[in-house]
Amino acid sequence: MLNIKESLAELSDGWEINDNILRKTYEFKGFLKTMSFVNAVAWEANRCMHHPDMEVSFSRCTINLTTHDEGNTLTNKDFELAKAIDSLL
Numbered sequence: 001m002l003n004i005k006e007s008l009a010e011l012s013d014g015w016e017i018n019d020n021i022l023r024k025t026y027e028f029k030g031f032l033k034t035m036s037f038v039n040a041v042a043w044e045a046n047r048c049m050h051h052p053d054m055e056v057s058f059s060r061c062t063i064n065l066t067t068h069d070e071g072n073t074l075t076n077k078d079f080e081l082a083k084a085i086d087s088l089l
Contacts, residue, residue: 007079012086022065022078026089031058040088048084050077 008015008022015024028034038054038061045051055062063085065078 002074002076002079004074007076011079011082015082017074020066020073022074022082023062024082024085025060025062028059028061034059034061037061037088041085044084044088045081048077048081050081052081052085 004017008017012024014026015022017023026037028037034056038056041052041054041061041063050065050067053064055064063082065074065081066072067075067077
């Protein structure tokens with residue numbers, strides 16, 4: 001059984017939950033660094049077979065995680081991908 005509070009505590013600072021979405025915004029020093037991160041997230045998400053929604057701008061990427069095929073709720077998949085994304089930096 002997923003314990004959301006414990007799972008959130010295992011992630012790096014900055015992750016928050018709002019409306020059943022696990023979200024974090026990462027900031028970078030320019031477009032190429034942002035895009036490198038986005039591409040790394042895409043590879044990791046594909047490896048995990050769990051794909052986030054991402055909002056991308058020049059120096060920022062917001063990751064939004066929820067499990068669509070479970071009725072847009074939070075599952076272990078979301079927290080496992082969040083950990084994998086944190087490990088990219």
